[in-house]
Amino acid sequence: MIQGTTSDAGKSALVTGLCRILRRRSIRVAPFKPQNMALNSAVTVDHGEIGRAQALQAYAAGIEPHTDMNPVLLKPNSDTGSQIIVHGKAVSNMDAREYYQYKPIARAAVLESYQRLKEQYEVILVEGAGSPAEINLRQNDIANMGFAEAVDCPVMLVADIDRGGVFAHVVGTLALLTESEQARVVGTVINRFRGDIALLQPGLDWLESHTGKPVLGVLPFLNGLHLEAEDSLPLRRVAVREAAAGGIRVIVPAMPRISNHTDFDPLRLNPQVKLQFIGPDETIPPADLIILPGSKSVRADLAWLRSQGWENTIHRHLRYGGKLIGICGGFQMLGNLIHDPHGLEGDPGSCRGLGFLDLETTLEPQKQLRNVRGRLAIGDVAVSGYEIHAGTTSGAAMRQPAVHLTHGSDGATSEDGRVLGTYLHGLFESPLACASLLGWAGLQNAQALEYDALRDAAIDRLADAVERHLDDRFLLSLVDRKGLSE
DSSP states (O other): OEEESSSSSSSHHHHHHHHHHHTTTOEEEOOOOOOOOEEEEEEEESSSEEEEHHHHHHHHHHHHOOOOGGEEEEESSSSEEEEEETHHHHHHHEEHHHHHHHHHHHHHHHHHHHHHHHHHHHHEEEBSOTTTTTTGGOOOOOOOHHHHHHHHHOEEEEETTSSOHHHHHHHHHTTOOOOHHHHEEEEEEEEEEEEEHHHHHHHHHHHHHHSSEEEEEEOOTTTOOOOOOOOOGGGOOOOOOOOOOTOOOEEOOOOEEEEEEGGGGHHTTTTTTEEEOOOOOOOOOOOOOEEEEEEEHHHHHHHHHTTTHHHHHHHHHHHTTTTEEEEEEHHHTTEEEHHHHHHTTSSSSEEEEOOOSOOEEEEEEEEEEEEEEEETTTTTEEEEEEEEEEEESSSSSGSSSSSEEETEEEEEOOSSSSEEEEEEETTTTHHHHHHHHHHHHHHOOOOOHHHHHHHHHHHHHHHHHHHHBOHHHHHHHOOOOOTTTO
């Protein structure tokens, strides 16, 4: 099990790299995260929903994502509550106190999934959540040491040196563990190091002497490495790159409950595109294309968008010839009305949409979860992706669909051809579909970006670095539990 001294210490990346390393060695390996809290999710082969990071780890391992790889997923829909997803299906909305009472049921689901994976794979790489030293969360824990103790799993502790205080992070985390938990930690890994390793060595020697735990590796800072993000959008870490000459400007409003922002990774990596996320109290600059993203709380995010004054900006953008796309929750915002009769995302009720498409949406308890293929209406090119939504949408605008899928039409386009809405996530990962949409938005000579190849290259680069800098004894111990002691 890979646990971190903090959130974003590098747990997800390390599991991804190790999955690829073991795949190269023809070892049947599966990723596993007992409990995840994330708004980026993926649809699995068994038609469920798991964290996006576990889907990427499965891809690195060369296997199909399955709901057993992330049996409990929490999707925050407010500052105090989340939608609870167990074995890929939404079971309820709960606040923190309610979920605490639900923990025994969640724990049973976690152990059930782990047992199934254990019967199918030679190695299971488990990813913790946050830090094991969160004192207020330790009782009935299923995300970190509570799980490790339950299944007798060895733990490696990873710490991020780039944010500073790495020695305090490691020592403090270990100090807050019980004796049995401390004994379970087989060693530590320092992540995101840049500089001369010789200057770090005295600190590593001290750390090993003080904790009695070996430093199993110092992983370098991999500048420019792109892996699909596990959680909500970290605006401070999203660099804005200028597009090449003749490129296109794309704006994505970063609403409070933005979900599946990995939809825009192919645009961030495209040299012809300048993609910019616009956060609170920022002004939307002139752009060729505005994209409204998915949302876990559509009505609340729409109200927030209006409070920022962005509705008028979007109207002005369209008057001056710009194009507008809405994806999933963003698609629902484009219509006339959004109804939530069951109170799935807040108080029951309805609200007015932006009115760019003649349609309305009703949120329903049963989610649509499926991987899909078809053809994009613009350019009549192949497209694939996935649907994760709890709404049914209807109206006259849907007589002019955005996508023709194998199971039927999806989405809508406006009569003037300036507005497009769809439920399809992963829209820009299909090279020809991405090029067609960018051409529609005004990009001359749009080039097809092979996003899958870029993702594969990034995983291989990560795996190469992990293999080069991680102690061989640890890699051996993944297959032979006696490896570390030898």
